[in-house]
Amino acid sequence: MKKPRRKLPLNSLASGGTTTSSSVCFETASFSPWGFWTEEESDNEAPGNSPRQPPGRRRAALAPAVRGEAGGEREAELPAPFRPEGQLLPPPPPACLGSPMVLSGLWQSLRSRRARLALLRCFCTRMLRQVLHRGLRTSFARLGHFIASHPVFFASAPVLISILLGASFSRYQIEESVEHLLAPKHSLAKIERNLVNSLFPVNRSKHRLYSDLHTPGRYGRVIITSFVKANMLDQHHTELILKLHSAVTRIQVQRPGFNYTFAHICILNNDKSCIVDDIVHVLKELKAARSSNQTNFAITYPITHLKDGREVYNGHQLGGITVHSKDRVKSAEAVQLTYYLQAINSLNDMVAEKWESNFCDTVKLFQKSNQNVTMYPLTSSSLQEDFQETSRVSERYLMTSLVLVVTLAMLCCSMQDCVRSKPWLGLLGLLTVSLATLTAAGIINLTGGKYNSTFLGIPFIVLGHGLYGTFEMLSSWRKTREDQHVKERTAAVFADSMLSFSLTTAMYLVTFGIGASPFTNIEAARLFCCNSCIAIFFNYLYVLSFYGSSLVFTGYIENNYQHSIFCRKVPKPDVLQEKPAWYRFLLTAKFSEDTAESEETNSYESHLLVCFLKRYYCDWITNTYVKPFVVLFYLIYISFALMGYLQVNEESDISNIVATATRTMEYTAAQQKYFSNYSPVIGFYIYESIEYWNMTVQDDMLEYTKGFVRISWFESYLNYLRKLNISTGLPKKNFTDMLRNSFLKAPPFAHFSEDIIFSKKYNNEVDIVASRMFLVAKTMDTKREELYHLLETLRKLSLKSKVKFIVFNPSFVYMDRYASYVGAPLQNSCISALFLLFFSAFLVADSLINVWLTLTVASVEFGVIGFMTLWKVELDCISVLCLIYGINYTVDNCAPLLSTFVLGKDFTRTKWVKNALEVHGVAILQSYLCYIVGLIPLAAVPSNLTRTLFRCLFLIALVTFFHCFAILPVILTFLPPSKKKRKEKKTPENREEIECVEMVDMDSTRVVDQITTV
Incomplete structure (x- = not known):
């Protein structure tokens, strides 16, 4: 059947040659001889009374015939790029160059040329976009x-x-x-660790560099508490803890030809005995004092004295402390024991790994036989095992998610x-x-x-x-x-x-x-x-x-x-x-014969989502009475997002990535409850020779460590000299001789010999080339923020001080804020996305699409970060990766919607908003429903990692959906680009009647097949 002949407006051809099926064709079309006439040019040149020339004689619509005031025709001046080669404008008479009228005329001519060149550049840019766009579509x-x-x-x-x-x-x-x-690949903490390890091997001193989850090497650790908050220092619990200690030291690891015990793989002291926690010696002395009915035995906190006169730190071995006057311990709700192992070769490491497994089994068996206490074991392998536990516990939920997505996708x-x-x-x-x-x-x-x-x-x-x-x-x-x-x-x-x-x-x-x-x-x-x-x-x-x-x-x-x-x-x-x-x-x-009578009827409009959007939602969201509520809702959205954005906190606690019902999380909860009063032990390393005997240097050293709980050979040595009524300002030789031959030989201070490195010069003069001491800070909260600020403060002090020192703890490699800035990937990705949107402007038909996309992505990311913080999700590695995905997810869903709206011509904004929703809304809604259904099982996985993953991805999908179906449809109805046609004067001389025959292309758009100019 022959297609009906319709009229097509010429400006629709200029906009790409396409129009919708509901477009109205005008019998006459106003034609500007420049192709893109401006009101300023129209008023100046007044082409309304000029006779119309045939289209073939117009010089590419760039050289119109203009009627002057005297009624004669004159050829309009061609811009420089379009004048015939060799044809120049006649110069003005030399005598008139200086007159104001001539200068004004030259200025107007120059101004007109600039305007035309600007219009020409705009025209060429638009043509280039359209050529690229159509070329890609054809490909x-x-x-x-x-x-x-x-x-x-x-x-x-x-x-x-x-x-x-x-x-x-x-x-x-x-x-x-x-x-x-x-841990950051390149960080100051790793450099500090290498320097420290070259002076004082960390493997031999890790029992003194206590940290909660980040102790290097192999070890086994257990926290013992009571259900009824009993005193763990009473006689019953003291004996129970010592029995557990005895059972742990008897653990055997069977290997061909030999059975290894703790004594074979422990870290040895200078006297070749195994290094155990000092709290074990304290409990043994307490038990002996009770056996001999001694009533004057007292445990002080956080520094206590052993029977041999040594001062030991017990802040990380006794928890939930109640004290009498003068720091005397009245009761303790928790006791922590740590057993450090050697891993000097592959065989030793294999044995130590097996010993850790047996250690956890031994603790579990011991708790079964003693139901009145609770024990929380932890080993060096626990963090890695519990990190991978997330994958194992997620399998069942991921299969459920797959089934749900398949079912809903088939229904959609x-x-x-x-x-x-x-x-x-x-x-x-x-x-x-x-x-x-x-x-x-x-x-x-x-x-x-x-x-x-x-x-x-x-x-x-x-x-x-x-x-x-x-x-x-x-x-x-x-x-x-x-x-x-x-x-x-x-x-x-x-x-x-x-x-x-x-x-x-x-x-x-x-x-x-x-x-x-x-x-x-x-x-x-x-x-x-x-x-x-x-x-x-x-x-x-x-x-x-x-x-x-x-x-x-x-x-x-x-x-x-x-x-x-x-x-x-x-x-x-x-x-x-x-x-x-x-x-x-x-x-x-429906068969083709059923729809032959109504050509415009689409057989797919009976789809549930298509009907919902076309018949109900599009009219409702663009209703004049709905728009104010949407705008108000958006303002509320921005307000809550800003409130959360101002509370954003970076976090590097690696316990947030492990499964919940695991040894790591149980131990972490107990550790934060009972042992969070003090920070990890910070090593204070002086890595160059200084004048320790100088009283000014001594004052500086004491000032640097003021306010910390100190385990320091330097301070103990000065107190030792004062007790002997010897001045601390001794000459260098006397100072070092007294240190080596008297102080370090005394049994209470012999253990300090590991903290000093001596060097002999060519004249047998002894010098202290490096030394260390240990500091512990009092903390008021369980958050790590205080430790971050403490690390930064000490590093800044090391740069300004006269004494060259560094601070180190094994946990610093995870919390080095300068290197582990988790927002860096997000920041780099945002910058790259902006660059891509900028440079891809030539691949889209209108650069305004990219402007709207940038604003939409910024709004979505801002909202997700804010609501993520309000939902107790911190800015860590997982959340940052989700935010990077959020940029792309927003572009995925909003780009086709914005493109359809921006490129629409001739109708109102509301009409094109409805059209964009009808064309792309179904695909957005289908993908959103399937995506949300796939995410829901993820919320039930017992893991901190998947909890963060679910909350971030759910917020990204929800906020993007909110923008696609509420914010953008409303805002686009009263913000650029304008869809109103420019009104031009229609005169008989400035009209063209276009008769066209239209045909339907493969993408259901109507294009011109034949044009006849009347």
């Missing part, structure tokens, strides 16, 4: 046609590649070093029409995401990568990107004409959806690629970003190939009027009338 259309011509190959190749790479799971390895993952692709319903595409879309994830995992295994629990977030990142891409392709398929061939419909789908999907994929690769660069100092974040890039890249390829070919297969099923599930030929309606009701319900379909 994707050809790619779609090629895939539709070879669907079997493009469907089987991704499956075969995934299976081959998936076989590499036989080389599956787990990352065992938590420090490698979570289904409709009552059994022919046009596409439930298998929902399943195949999720299979596409799964194949991409499997391929990425195989590449990681083949390249020697190791798995860690942070990789649990990668499938959800690929899911969010892949699902929207597949649903957008399905939505584009529904807009194509059913009477076209499958290859043509596939080409139209690729032309319509693949350009935006490619740009958002590029955004993923750039942002995560920056996070995978060496600029990222946290190895866990770098590996996560690197593997996310691999997964996103293969997801893009598989959506093009595997899902594209799946669309082709289902398209043939649809064209053949076969059932979308059972692939059986659907009978005609007259045949169905003879069948039972349930049979008619299963085989309900």
Whole structure:
């Protein structure tokens, strides 16, 4: 049947040659001879009375005929780039150059040229954008046609590649070093550790550098408490603790030919005895005092004296302290014991690892036989094991998530029409995401990568990107004409959806690629970003190939009027009338004859979500009475986000990444409850020779350590001299001789010999080249913020002081704020995203799209950070990686919506907001529902890591959905770009009548087939 002949406005051709099916064609179209006439130029040159020339004689619409005041015609002056070669403007007479009239005329001429050149540049830029945009659309259309011509190959190749790479799971390895993952690769703390280790080996002094979760080497630790808050220093509990100590020292590790005990693998003291906690000696002396009925034995806190005269620190060995006057301990609610092991070679390390396992078993058995006490064991392997425990406890929940997403995806692709319903595409879309994830995992295994629990977030990142891409392709398929061939419909789908999907994929690769660069100092974040890039890249390829070919297969099923599930030929309606009701319900379909009378009717409009958006939601959200409430709601959103944003806190507590019901979390809770009054023991290392005998230096040293609990050979030595009535300002030789031959020989101070390094010079003069002391700070809270500030303060002091010293504790490598700035990957990714949006302005038809995208991303990220903080999620490694994903997720969902609105012409903003929601809203809503359903099981996983992952991803999806369906539809109705046509004077001389014949292209847009100028 012949198409009706309609009139098409010429300015619609200038905007790209497309118009919607509901566009109105005017009989006459006002034509500006410059193509982009401005009101200023129109008023100045007044072309309204000039006779109209034939279109062929206009010089590319750049040299109009203008009627002057005298009524004669004159040729308008051509801009310099368009004058014929060699033709110059006649110069003004020399005598008149200086007159004001001539100068004014020259200025106006120059001003006009500049305006025209600016307009010309704008015109060329717009043309370049359109050429690139249309060229890319044409390329994707050809790619779609090629895939539709070879669907079997493009469907089987991704499956075969995934299976081959998936076989590499036989080389599956787990990352065992938590420090490698979570400690900054380059930090001042690691430099300090190397310097300290060169002077005083940390392995031999780790029993004095106490830290809660970060003690290096092999060790076993246990906290003993009572259910009824009993005094752990009474006779019953004292004997119980000593029995436990005896049982631990008798633990055996059987190896071929020998049984190892604690005595074989412990760290030895100078007298070749095993180093044990000083609280064990205190409890033994307490038991002996009770046996001999001594009543004058007292334990002081946090420094106490042993029987041999030594001063020992017990602040991390006694917890929940109640004291009498003069720091005498009245009761203690908890006692902590630590057993340090050697790991000098592979055999020793293997034995120590087995001993740690037996240690935990021994503690559990001891608690079963003593039900009135509670014990919290911890070993050096506990943190790594509990970190990987998240992956094991998540398996069941991830399978539940997979089943829920598959079910909902199939429902979202289904409709009552059994022919046009596409439930298998929902399943195949999720299979596409799964194949991409499997391929990425195989590449990681083949390249020697190791798995860690942070990789649990990668499938959800690929899911969010892949699902929207597949649903957008399905939505584009529904807009194509059913009477076209499958290859043509596939080409139209690729032309319509693949350009935006490619740009958002590029955004993923750039942002995560920056996070995978060496600029990222946290190895866990770098590996996560690197593997996310691999997964996103293969997801893009598989959506093009595997899902594209799946669309082709289902398209043939649809064209053949076969059932979308059972692939059986659907009978005609007259045949169905003879069948039972349930049979008619299963085989309900519309045939082409049924819709022939109404050409504009879309067979897919019976889809539930399409009906909801088109008939109800679009009209409701753009209602004049709804808009004020949406704006008010947005202001409330910004207010709460700002409140949370001002409370953002960076956190590097690595216990936040382990599973909840584990030894690490139980021990951490007990440690913070009973032993958080004091900071970890800080080593104060003087790494160059100073004048210790100088009284000024002595005063400086005491000033630096003032306010700390000190375990210091220097202070003990000065007190020793004062007790002997000897001046502390001795000459150098006397000072060092007294130190070596008297002080360090005395039994109470002999252990200080490990804290001083002496050196003999060529004249046998002894010098102190390095020394150390230990400091402990009183803390008022369980937060680590105080320790961060303390570390920064001591480092600043070391730079300004005359004495050259460094401070160190094994936990500093995790909390070095200067190096472990967790926001660095997010900051770098945001900068790269801005650059990409800027440079991709030439690939989009209007740069205003990128402006709106930038503002939307900023609003979403601001809200997510604020609400994340209010939901008790701190800014750590996991949350920062989620925020990087949030940038891309927002662009994924908002870019097509904004693009459709910005490029719309001739109608009101409200009309184009509705159109954008109708075109892209269904795909956004489908992907959002599937994504949220997939996230819900993640909330039930008993792990701190997955809890952070769920809260961040849920907020990102929720806030983005809020912007897509509420904020943007309302704000765009009263903010640029304007959709009103510019009113121009319509005169008989300035009119052109355009008669056109229109045809429907593959993407359902109307284009001009033939133009006749009347």
